[in-house]
Amino acid sequence: GIQVEQSPPDLILQEGANSTLRCNFSDSVNNLQWFHQNPWGQLINLFYIPSGTKQNGRLSATTVATERYSLLYISSSQTTDSGVYFCAVEGTGNTPLVFGKGTRLSVIA
């Protein structure tokens, strides 16, 4: 099945810093989503982005499907951005979403 690798596994930032999270996948995808899981376990969808670029406030994402990677940019980080960021992809055909292991982000004041 499709493989998903996220990097870095852990990231510590000072409040106000910018960061880039990466998601590599092993095959063509129909679906790619970025999620944020807060410390209470709630998963929040950030972007549905199988290709192209999207922006939402301080967050933006770019997926280059032909090169099989996606990037999540966080600018001017805040302590509330802390948590785990997951990339999830679905390959072609009737296959389920496969999640990466996540990037654990800690933003300190």
Place this chain on the structure above:
Amino acid sequence: KAGVTQTPRYLIKTRGQQVTLSCSPISGHRSVSWYQQTPGQGLQFLFEYFSETQRNKGNFPGRFSGRQFSNSRSEMNVSTLELGDSALYLCASSLVPQSTDTQYFGPGTRLTVL
């Protein structure tokens, strides 16, 4: 619009028992997917239901089963519980099957098996 709701939020069971978890999707959503999250294995897909039909199933033993009702609410059942079934069980809903739509997750049910 209310989000995805899951009940119960916390559950403690003993080995050998069975458990039923419930998920109510966002109003109008017809697709419901279930995931298991553990520290060791991460987030793993269990199954997806769309219009009362199981559309996809993950690599879990037959002790894990699910169903979807005509109002799109879904339940999952785990029989003969094992210690390794302790996990956060997450439900997600979408308007149409997950391959073409954003997934919205519920708060999860945390199951502890003693």
